[in-house]
Amino acid sequence: MTSDGLTSQQKRMALRWQRYVSPIRPSKGMVELYEKNIGIVIKNKFEYVWGLLGCTPEIRSIAGKYQAKITCIDRNPDAFYAFKTICEPSKYESFICSDWLSLNLDEMFDIVLGDGAMSMLPIEEHGTFLKNIHKIIKPGGYAILRIHTIVPLPFDSxxxxxxxxxxxxxxxxxxxxxxxxxxxxxLNLDTLNxxxxxxxxxxxxxxxxxxxxxxxxxxxxxDNDYSVLVQYSRKEIFEKQISGFFQIESVDYAGDYPLHRNHPIYFLRKK
Ligand SMILES: C[S@@+](CC[C@H](N)C(=O)[O-])C[C@H]1O[C@@H](n2cnc3c(N)ncnc32)[C@H](O)[C@@H]1O
Structure with a gap:
């Protein structure tokens, strides 16, 4: 254990995240977009229940501002404890250790957020992922997902x-x-990774x-973590995949770094 109560593995994770900048971490513009969309959903309904796919510190700090009931869902509990020390989480925060591909939860959340969650899964699993996310959202609830898509690049060499x-x-x-x-x-344009x-x-x-x-x-x-898969998708593939589950409320781009067109933030309403 280190002095802040973390195991040495958790401490390494927290330090690694602090060394990272956007777009691995959400940029300032992305955080503003998350806040804008969350604001539209919750209005004054502070009792709303949030789900977070992963343990992204920036999103946990937004929940901290609202003292929201937020549950981080991650297959790695170390991420939950490590990142707690580098954000200002809600006192109503909780954790569920689960794989997103085998979630056993039903209509629990008013809003589910995921910052680059889908890009951690092979493209063949994206359909299952979206089906599971749809299932854990309450009727009429929302999802806000930052995804990794391929678009013409700002720098082509x-x-x-x-x-x-x-x-x-x-x-x-x-x-x-x-x-x-x-x-x-x-990118390999066949596998999109x-x-x-x-x-x-x-x-x-x-x-x-x-x-x-x-x-x-x-x-x-x-500095690369070779255990992490980064799976890109295409806008048309993603929009076709979500069409049975969600309607698109808006698609925004952070605009504060050159590659922002690759990282749309989809604000989705459950069908
Ligand atoms: C939310 S992701 C995104 C990280 C970063 N924002 C990015 O764009 O690369 C990071 C977390 O996802 C978790 N994770 C990856 N695949 C998962 C899965 N299939 N089920 C549950 N958690 C998963 C990892 O343990 C990690 O803590």
């Missing part, structure tokens, strides 16, 4: 990505700043081409 990174006004960690830009560029081998071999190519130095190469390799 590694050189443009690294040039942008070097010309930015603020210095941010190279891996968490650029990871999504590089993955989006190196990037294998680890492709990621590593492409990084070596950019190193050999002189676009990054050895220290940056090492950071890009070692």
């Amino acid at each position: 590694p050189k443009k990505i690294f040039d942008w990174y070097r010309n930015k006004n603020d210095i941010t960690p190279i891996f968490s700043t650029l990871w999504d830009y590089l993955y989006s560029l190196w 990037v294998s680890h081998n492709v990621f590593l071999s492409k990084l070596l190519e950019v190193y050999k081409a002189g676009l990054i130095n050895l220290e940056e190469l090492e950071k890009l390799i070692t």
Whole structure:
């Protein structure tokens, strides 16, 4: 146990999240969009019950502002305890340890939120995921999901990505700043994800081409969590998949980082 009551594994998770920037973490613009949509749903109904897919600290802090009844649903309890120390959660927060693909809950929530939850699942599982999420929402309830889609990229070559990174006004960690830009560029257009081998071999190519130095190469390799799948989808595939379950209230983009068009926030109402 560390001094803040976390195991060393949980402490590592909390530190890792603090080193990350958007778009791995929700950007300021995304947090505002979550707040806008949540505000539309709850109006003055503070008794509403929220479900969170995962343990995203930024969303738990929004629930903290409302002192909402929020349940984080994650297959890894460490994420719940680790991220509790880096947000301002609601005192009515609880945790359910479950896989989203085998949820055994019924119409529990007025609103379900997921920041990049679906992108952690292989595309073949997206239908099951959406069916399960639909099932846990009360009739007439809502879902707010940030998803990872493919759209024309702001930077269509590694050189443009690294040039942008070097010309930015603020210095941010190279891996968490650029990871999504590089993955989006190196996607296999059949599987809509990037294998680890492709990621590593492409990084070596950019190193050999002189676009990054050895220290940056090492950071890009070692800061990646290779246990995490990042599955992209296409807008048309996603909208077809949700059409039986949800009606779209709005689709918003955070607008505060170049890749924001890849990360729509869908505000959905249960059919
Ligand atoms: C909500 S996700 C999103 C992270 C980040 N916002 C992003 O875009 O990459 C992170 C959490 O999902 C959890 N997770 C991944 N797959 C899961 C599954 N099938 N069932 C339950 N939890 C899952 C992980 O344990 C992790 O704590």
